[in-house]
Structures are given as C-alpha cells and as structure tokens.
Amino acid sequence: MATMAQAIRLALHYGEENLGVTDVFGEDVGPPLGGVFTCTQGLRTAWNSPLDERGIVGMATGIALAGGRPVAEIQFCDYMFNAIDLLKLAGNASWGSNGAYHLPMVVMTPVGSGIHGSMYHSHSVESVLTHIPGWKVVMPSTPLDAYGLMLAAIEDPNPVFFLPPKALLRTKGEEPIPGEPEDARELHNRIDAPLGDRSQWKPDWPEVGRHLVPIGKAKRMREGRNATVLTYGRLAPVCLEADKQLRAEGFSFDLFDLRSLVPLDWDAIVASVSRTHRLLVVNEDTEVTNFGEHLIRGVIDRAFGELEAAPVLCAGADVPGIGMAWSLEAASVPQLPNVIAAMRALAVAPAREAGGRGFLELPTRLARYR
Amino acid sequence: MDTSLELRIHALMVGARVLEEQLIAMTRSGDGYFWIGGPGEEAFNVPLGLLVHKGEGPAFDYLHLHYRSSATLLAMGAAPIDTLRQMRSVATDPYSGGRNFVNHYARHDWNVVPVTPTIEVQYAQAIGTAHVQRRAGGEGITIVNGGDAGAAEGDFATSLVWSSRPGQELPILIVVANNHYGISTEQRTQWAMSDIASRAEPFGIRHARVDGCDPRASYAAIAEAMAYVRAERRPFCLQADVSRLHGHSSSTGGGLVAERDGLLEYEAALIAEGKLTGEQAAAVWDERRRALKADLETVRGEPFPDPSTIHAHTFYEGEVR
Numbered sequence: 001m002a003t004m005a006q007a008i009r010l011a012l013h014y015g016e017e018n019l020g021v022t023d024v025f026g027e028d029v030g031p032p033l034g035g036v037f038t039c040t041q042g043l044r045t046a047w048n049s050p051l052d053e054r055g056i057v058g059m060a061t062g063i064a065l066a067g068g069r070p071v072a073e074i075q076f077c078d079y080m081f082n083a084i085d086l087l088k089l090a091g092n093a094s095w096g097s098n099g100a101y102h103l104p105m106v107v108m109t110p111v112g113s114g115i116h117g118s119m120y121h122s123h124s125v126e127s128v129l130t131h132i133p134g135w136k137v138v139m140p141s142t143p144l145d146a147y148g149l150m151l152a153a154i155e156d157p158n159p160v161f162f163l164p165p166k167a168l169l170r171t172k173g174e175e176p177i178p179g180e181p182e183d184a185r186e187l188h189n190r191i192d193a194p195l196g197d198r199s200q201w202k203p204d205w206p207e208v209g210r211h212l213v214p215i216g217k218a219k220r221m222r223e224g225r226n227a228t229v230l231t232y233g234r235l236a237p238v239c240l241e242a243d244k245q246l247r248a249e250g251f252s253f254d255l256f257d258l259r260s261l262v263p264l265d266w267d268a269i270v271a272s273v274s275r276t277h278r279l280l281v282v283n284e285d286t287e288v289t290n291f292g293e294h295l296i297r298g299v300i301d302r303a304f305g306e307l308e309a310a311p312v313l314c315a316g317a318d319v320p321g322i323g324m325a326w327s328l329e330a331a332s333v334p335q336l337p338n339v340i341a342a343m344r345a346l347a348v349a350p351a352r353e354a355g356g357r358g359f360l361e362l363p364t365r366l367a368r369y370r
Numbered sequence: 371m372d373t374s375l376e377l378r379i380h381a382l383m384v385g386a387r388v389l390e391e392q393l394i395a396m397t398r399s400g401d402g403y404f405w406i407g408g409p410g411e412e413a414f415n416v417p418l419g420l421l422v423h424k425g426e427g428p429a430f431d432y433l434h435l436h437y438r439s440s441a442t443l444l445a446m447g448a449a450p451i452d453t454l455r456q457m458r459s460v461a462t463d464p465y466s467g468g469r470n471f472v473n474h475y476a477r478h479d480w481n482v483v484p485v486t487p488t489i490e491v492q493y494a495q496a497i498g499t500a501h502v503q504r505r506a507g508g509e510g511i512t513i514v515n516g517g518d519a520g521a522a523e524g525d526f527a528t529s530l531v532w533s534s535r536p537g538q539e540l541p542i543l544i545v546v547a548n549n550h551y552g553i554s555t556e557q558r559t560q561w562a563m564s565d566i567a568s569r570a571e572p573f574g575i576r577h578a579r580v581d582g583c584d585p586r587a588s589y590a591a592i593a594e595a596m597a598y599v600r601a602e603r604r605p606f607c608l609q610a611d612v613s614r615l616h617g618h619s620s621s622t623g624g625g626l627v628a629e630r631d632g633l634l635e636y637e638a639a640l641i642a643e644g645k646l647t648g649e650q651a652a653a654v655w656d657e658r659r660r661a662l663k664a665d666l667e668t669v670r671g672e673p674f675p676d677p678s679t680i681h682a683h684t685f686y687e688g689e690v691r
Contacts, residue, residue: 049532050531052531054494055494055532058494058496059497061494062495062499064498065499066428066499066501067427086494089486093484094683096466096469096474097465097484098465099686100476100478101476101478101483101484134684134685157686157687
C-alpha cells in the first residue's frame with residue numbers, strides 16, 4: 001500500500017498527465033529533494049522556488065489568473081501566516097470581481113502535530129483557513145482519500161487548501177489507489193527517489209486511475225449509537241482506535257472523518273446527530289475560536305431539539321505553542337487516552353430530561369479528560 | 371511623436387482628470403462614499419494605456435494596476451461611465467458589481483486583473499502571469515504598477531527576486547509610481563533613497579527613472595522599456611515621479627493640493643508649440659465635463675445591487691476559463 005506521501009505524489013502525477021496541472025512548486029518541491037515530505041519527487045512540472053511564502057501564493061494566484069493550474073506548496077502550514085492577505089485576495093478574486101475571474105489553484109501545506117515539531121512545525125490552521133471565504137478546505141486522513149481529494153482539488157475551479165496531516169504522511173492505508181502496484185516494495189522502487197545522487201533518476205510511474213473524493217462529502221468511518229463523533233486529519237485514526245477500545249466496554253460511536261471542512265457535509269452530520277442525540281468534536285487546534293465551535297453551533301442551528309446532552313469539543317490546550325518535550329506535546333494536543341475519556345464521558349452523561357432546566361455541564365477542556 | 375498622438379494624449383489626460391474631479395464631487399453630493407484615484411498620474415498613465423497590447427490571455431499584456439490607474443483604463447478604451455457606476459456602487463458596475471471601491475477594476479477580456487486596496491500585493495501576484503507568459507513565448511508581457519509606499523513592503527522585493535531567477539527571467543515591466551507620499555507620510559522621512567527603481571540594480575534588472583509628469587518623456591520611456599521586455603523576455607523596473615493632486619483619498623478631504631500639474635504644463639506646451647489653441651483646449655474640457663454630467667444622470671437612475679445576490683460568485687460554479 002502507498003503511503004500518504006506517495007499517494008499525493010501519484011495524484012499530482014495524475015494531475016499533470018490528465019487534469020492540466022501546469023506547475024507544482026514551492027520551496028524544495030523540485031529536484032533534488034522533491035519536498036521535505038517527498039510528496040513531489042519525480043514530477044514533471046515540479047520546480048523549486050525562493051523561500052518566500054508571499055511569493056509562492058502570489059505566483060500561484062498569477063498563474064491561475066493567466067489560465068494555468070498550479071499546485072503550490074507551503075512547506076509547513078506554520079509558515080503560511082505571513083501570506084494571509086494574499087490568501088484572502090485569492091479567496092475574494094471571484095466575489096470581488098463579480099465573477100469576472102476565478103482561480104483554479106491548490107495550496108498544499110502539511111498541518112498538525114505528532115512529529116516532534118515543537119513550536120513552529122506543529123500548528124493546526126483549519127480555524128484560520130476556514131475563516132478565509134472563497135476557499136475550499138480539505139484534509140485527508142488516509143492515502144486513498146489524499147489521492148481522491150487532491151484530484152478533486154485540482155479539478156475544482158476555485159482555490160482549495162489541501163491539508164495533509166504531517167504525522168500521517170508516512171502511514172499506509174488499507175485501500176489501494178487504482179493502478180497502484182500490489183507490492184509496496186515495487187512501488188517504492190518505481191517512484192521513490194534514491195538516496196544520494198539523483199541527477200539521473202527518473203520515476204517509473206504506474207498507470208494510476210481516476211478516483212475523486214467529492215469535496216463536501218464526509219466519510220462515516222464507523223456506525224454507532226452512543227454519540228456522533230466528528231473529526232478529521234491526524235485524529236481520525238485516533239478516534240477509530242478509541243471507538244475500537246470502547247466497543248469492548250459496550251459503547252459504539254457514529255464516527256465521521258469530515259475530509260472537507262469547506263463546504264461541510266451538514267446532511268450527514270445532522271442525520272447522525274438525529275440518531276445518536278449526542279455530539280463530540282475532536283481536533284488538534286487550540287480550543288478558543290476553534291473550528292469545532294463552528295461545527296457545534298451549526299448542529300445547534302440545525303438540530304438543537306435532537307440533542308440530549310451538551311455538545312462537547314475535545315481540542316488542544318489554549319497555549320501559544322506545542323512544547324518540544326513529548327510530555328508537553330501530549331499535554332497540549334489530544335492523545336488517545338484523552339479522546340477515549342471524552343467519548344466515554346459523553347456516552348455515560350445522563351440525558352437531559354424533557355422539560356428540564358437545561359443541558360448538563362460537561363467538561364470541555366482537555367485537561368479534564370485525564 | 372506626431373501631433374495627432376500628442377493631441378490624443380491631451381484629450382485622454384483631460385478626460386481622466388475631469389473623471390477624477392467628478393468622482394470627488396460625488397463624495398460630496400451623496401453619490402458615493404469613498405474616493406481614491408489618480409489625478410496627477412495622467413501624464414504617465416495615459417501613455418501606458420496607449421502602449422498596452424490589449425486583449426485576453428497570455429499572448430496579450432496582463433495589467434496589475436493600482437487604484438490610481440484610471441487614466442490607463444481610459445486610454446485603453448474604458449467608458450468613463452463605468453467608473454461612475456463603481457463610484458456609486460450600482461449593480462451595473464462592470465468591475466465589481468458594486469462590491470469594491472472606485473477605481474478598483476477587473477476586466478477579464480483586457481487582462482486587467484482585480485485591483486486591490488492593499489497597495490503592494492500586485493507585485494507578488496504579477497510574477498505568476500509573467501511566469502505563464504515566459505513559458506508561452508510571444509510578445510505578451512506583464513505590467514505591474516504600484517507606488518513608492520507599497521514598494522516598502524516585501525512584495526516589491528518578491529517581484530525583483532522572482533523575476534530575475536537565473537535562467538527563469540520573467541517578461542515583466544515593474545512600475546513604481548513615486549508620488550513621494552504614503553497617505554500623509556513623506557517618503558523622504560522613511561526612505562534613505564529616492565531612486566526606488568535602482569533597487570533592481572543588484573538583481574541585474576535593467577531600470578530607469580522618468581519624469582511621470584511629462585507625457586512625452588513617459589511615452590518614450592515606457593515604449594523603450596516595453597520593447598526591451600517584449601523582445602528580451604526579461605524584467606525592467608521603471609520609476610515614474612508623479613504628483614498626487616488631490617491628496618491620498620477622500621479620507622484626507624480630496625481637495626486640490628499645491629503640486630506640479632503635468633496636465634496643465636503639457637497643455638501650455640502644446641499651445642506654445644502652436645499645436646493647440648486655448649479655445650480648443652477649453653472645448654476639450656467642456657465636452658468631457660458635459661458628457662460626464664449626462665453620464666452621472668444615467669447612473670443615478672440605475673439600481674443598487676439586489677441584496678439577494680450577496681452570495682453570488684463566492685464560489686465559481688461554471689467551467690474553468
């Protein structure tokens with residue numbers, strides 16, 4: 001099975017050959033490195049740019065304005081903050097020109113913690129990026145979804161943020177990419193650049209096929225009854241493991257990997273909450289003005305009467321960075337025990353009684369799920 | 371330069387000046403909220419507009435303009451009434467449908483990309499259209515126009531670095547219209563250098579400085595710079611020293627300030643050279659003013675945007691263009 005990094009590379013290769021991708025670029029994106037996470041090795045249109053995030057976003061915008069189809073990489077999402085107004089301008093080009101222009105561009109940037117990234121290689125940015133209207137935002141948690149979401153992002157006529165979780169880039173999935181060799185060793189030999197001198201190396205691409213994950217469709221990872229759990233990115237496999245362990249205690253959860261944060265699959269979310277009557281959102285970001293708050297508000301707007309307990313957000317601690325020491329990282333970003341504790345607490349919380357005075361007060365802070 | 375072109379430039383400069391004066395008047399008559407524009411830049415901007423290879427797609431010139439570029443648009447053939455429409459924020463505003471400030475153009479059929487009120491970002495975006503044109507070949511170039519204040523931002527350095535990458539040089543004309551102010555702050559109090567274009571020197575980018583109040587000198591300088599960029603497919607940085615005749619914007623009152631007026635100088639020169647009489651000059655002004663008054667009456671009868679359209683174009687739904 002391909003890793004997520006290989007899946008992204010295969011998707012970009014497919015995009016170059018079949019979807020009109022003209023430029024895959026960014027710092028260290030071209031040869032010899034092919035990306036610090038290897039996502040762009042061997043690609044025909046990949047090139048290295050100056051270390052200049054504003055220039056990278058501006059270049060992508062200009063390419064799209066002139067009819068090209070760029071995929072730009074910001075090496076770590078943590079480096080994106082100095083480009084925020086250029087991102088805003090890309091998001092408002094269509095609306096502000098009353099539809100005269102639109103920008104088919106993808107900005108790919110690895111997100112999240114889990115790689116001992118310390119203060120400036122561990123950010124979560126979905127709360128910031130979903131606050132830039134005009135952009136679609138997708139985040140895969142498996143290689144196959146990364147492949148399908150990247151193809152969908154390339155095909156979309158709007159700017160799309162593609163946010164692979166750093167900690168999952170080297171993980172393998174359970175579902176193959178169409179056309180992927182069965183033997184992982186064979187795939188490695190064909191498309192991974194060798195160590196050392198790469199000047200003569202060329203990839204031997206497999207014939208990968210078209211597989212799109214529609215932007216705006218959540219994936220129901222597990223079906224269950226005790227609560228709806230909404231997550232995405234690195235914590236999707238963590239929630240799967242939590243659900244597995246809690247099933248041994250007799251609990252089960254309706255578990256969704258949202259995959260697309262803009263637009264959201266409200267139909268699937270509301271249908272699930274209407275069955276389970278409880279909602280937990282799990283993500284890595286700091287808890288204040290967290291995207292999960294938007295999810296909770298959206299459920300309250302659409303299905304308030306269905307909720308029998310206060311919705312819960314299990315998110316990162318509201319601290320300025322992720323600590324370098326593992327003990328500090330684990331104390332600031334939800335880990336498996338925290339997620340299990342949050343899911344169990346919500347499952348066993350007494351239901352709000354009909355005609356009762358209000359919702360139960362549940363702990364929402366990470367520190368309480370110990 | 372033949373006399374017919376000189377007179378055409380004069381008429382366009384007058385048209386642009388009268389348009390800007392009309393826009394300022396509209397802030398006072400309740401026909402608009404905020405004005406920002408380019409009176410004082412006509413002597414540079416009209417020649418620029420006349421020299422553009424106008425069209426759609428990489429074979430033609432891309433324009434990354436700033437909000438003082440009204441004269442460039444008019445010289446390219448834009449209808450003055452459309453700027454009144456944007457000033458009044460009516461639904462017929464062809465540049466933004468009533469969504470953006472005045473003088474914030476966007477015209478896909480002329481490669482005029484959306485103008486933004488952030489004064490530096492066009493330097494970072496322009497490298498992208500130029501990159502596509504480098505690959506496409508031909509004669510199409512990218513023209514990016516900003517000011518001295520915006521050139522203090524990192525995006526100006528971005529344009530210099532990215533347009534001169536060895537072996538990847540871009541066909542881009544980088545213009546700095548130096549009006550010597552950033553809102554109220556004088557450039558000389560913030561910059562140790564006055565020749566901003568010379569920042570291109572260490573990048574190996576050819577550069578020049580021109581009197582942007584002199585339309586004939588500007589025409590020649592722009593033509594020379596464009597010819598180089600079109601043929602050599604390499605960047606050129608051109609500084610034009612211009613005036614800012616009505617201050618930064620309506621936020622500073624929009625009143626006339628005592629600065630050099632390239633239009634009046636040029637008109638006097640044409641009269642002294644026997645190419646134009648005082649009566650003929652006055653007639654040009656009168657005709658433009660009359661036409662604009664009629665345009666304003668038309669625009670006053672046009673509807674404001676329907677609030678139900680507020681979400682339109684947040685996302686583009688059609689085929690990729």
